[in-house]
Amino acid sequence: MRNHENYNGIFHLSDKQFTGVFNNAGADSILKIFGKSFWDLPETEYLDIHGMLDDGTKASLIDCVLHAQRRHRFDSNSQFETQLFPNYIVVGEEFISSGEPVIKAVSYHFDNVHSLLIGSKTFRSLSPDADEVRRILELDHRQLEDIAEENGWPKTPFEPQIGKHPQLLYFSGLWEIIACQSTMGKISLTNRTSQNSGSPSGIGIRNEVTANIEFPEPQTIKSVLHALRTLHSFFELSLGHSQRYRWIELELQRSTESEQKLPPTARLYWTLGNERVSGDSIVSRNSILLGPERTPDEFAKVLTGWMNSAESLGDPRERFSTAFFGSYSIDRIVGSANMFDLLPESHAPKTKQVDSSLSEALVKCREIFKDLPDSFAKQSVLSVLGRIGKASLRDKINYRADKILEVAGERFPELYLPCNQAVLCRNHYVHGSKSTFDYQENFTEFAFLVDTLEFIFAVSDLIDLGWDFRGWIDRFRPTTHPFSAYIANYSHNIIRLRNLVKK
Structure with a gap:
């Protein structure tokens, strides 16, 4: 399917038609509407605009927002230009709208998807x-x-x-590499081959591994993107690098009866989908945490659990993704600690029972402060009183760290030390409490605290889902994955941190 970049077209919004220029360029995508006056847009935050492009394809510009309005003077005449930014662009055989559940499946290809696989049994050269x-x-x-x-x-x-x-070039004909069934639908990795017919310059077989979600019921564009982000975050964690979406393809439900057997398809352009990805990542096959060929049953089990737990763990995992691939900064240490605050009760230590005397004191304190005039100080005190007996941030982090220590405690001596220091660091930047050491002057130790929180959060999450962390540790070799670097440098970093704290 071709890419769609610069196009003229006839677009329509509700019952109005207009001529426009459509530029599909990621975060710089824009739809320009020209007329004798500024376009009278409906009073809604987002708009869906449909248009027929000059190559005959149908474009659905989803969730458009007003970007700018300009007036161009030509002697005594004026031309008015309205610019709209589309959040999503769907180009294909059918028009769709943001609230319309018509998407049956989504397939996509990303940067390092081939690093998840070995492929030596699927593609070979024979003699x-x-x-x-x-x-x-x-x-x-x-x-x-x-x-x-x-x-x-x-x-x-x-x-x-x-x-x-x-010599013969050989493809095994194995289209489906691995598949598993989740509450969101069937998740699979498949081969998508192409080849030329041969010429004096040679012949070859090309392949793009695609990740797919087949939904049990047709979905809206936003539901599809939620499922896609959930799946993509799993691949990014396993590969250890943020991944650029190369292309996204939708399978649509047919709007009318047709003799055509194949369902209509469309290309989805997510204008802001790659905004947090910078540069090209290099990932070796030895770096991955989980691979569908190396450990297929384990991979399917963990992936299924990941998709099924998206509702309860979506927020903390999203916080992890935002922090994990960013630069080391104050925002990153705060975000890394915030992951644990967002954990559901099922993934945190149980509430501690308070004795009768403390319980009675809490009741009296609440009564005293409840009758005071409303203020920030009053709400702060009531908030603190409400947290008494509940797991603190330190409790949650140590509780998740215990899962790692139970599996491979000998590899991480004194793990509670960076955990506790990370909490003190976060409290310093959030609440202004006293710092243990100068975090800017001792950047290596500061980065170690950040890495510890992210390592504990993600590894304990995967262990809960069925990842054989012990097996991965036993096969461990220094690689490009951040967790590999954390393990390789742990002994050195824990000594540096211990000596610094003693000062």
Whole structure:
């Protein structure tokens, strides 16, 4: 499917039609509308605009917002230009709208998806002897003759050219690499091959591994993107790098009865989808945490659990993704701690029971402050009183760290030390409390605190879902994954932090 960049077209909004210029350029995408006056837009935050492009395809510009309005003077006349920014662009055989559940499946390809796989059994170069190649070519020729006879086509003679050392390029025909069923739908990785017919310049088989979600019921564009982000975050964690969406394809529900057997498809352009990705990432196959070929059952189990737990863990995982791929900063340490604050009760230590005397004191304090005039100080005190007996940030982090210590405690001595120091660091930047050391002057130790929180959060999450962390540790080799670097440098960093804190 071709890309759609700069196009003229006829667009319509409700019952009005207008001529526009559509520029599809990621975050710089824009729709320009021209007329004798500024376009009278409905009083809604987001608009859906449909248009027929000059190549005959249908474009649905979803969730458009007003970007700018300009007036151009030409002697005594004026032309008015209204600019709209579309959040999502769907180009294909059918128009769709933001609230319309018509998407049956989504497939997409991203930067390092091939690093998840080995592929040595799927794609190979063979060197059979000349007689074997002749037998294969004869069989293929007979099949082509049968097809030609059925369709009344002319037949071609069998005139193979076979040297002493022929070579064959081989694709196993395995389209579905792995699949699992989740509450969101069927999740799969598939091969999508293409090849040329051969020429003096050679022949080859190209492949794009695609990730797919087949929904049990047709979905809206926003529901699809929620599922896509959930799946994409799993791949990013396993690869250890943010990943650029290369293309996204939708399978649509047919709006009218048709003799065409294949369902209509469309290309989705997510204008802000790659905004947080910078540069090109290099990922080796040895770096991944989970691979569908190396450990297929484990991969399917963890992926299914990840998709099924998106509702309860979506917010803290989204916070993790935002922090994990950012630069080391105050925002990152605060965000890394915030992941644990957002954990649901099922993933945090149980509430502590307070004794009767403390419970009675809490009741009296609440009564005293409840009758005072409303103020920020009053609300702060009531908030603190409400948290007494509940797990603190430190409790939550240590509770999640215990899951790692139970599996591989010997690899992480004194793990509670960076955990506790990370809480003190976060409190310093959020509440202004006293710092243990100068975080800007001791940047290596500061980064170690950030890495510790992110490592504990993600690894404990994967362990809960069924990841064999012990097995990964035992196979451990220094790689490009951030968790690999954390483990390799842990002994050195814990000594530096301990000595710094002692000062």
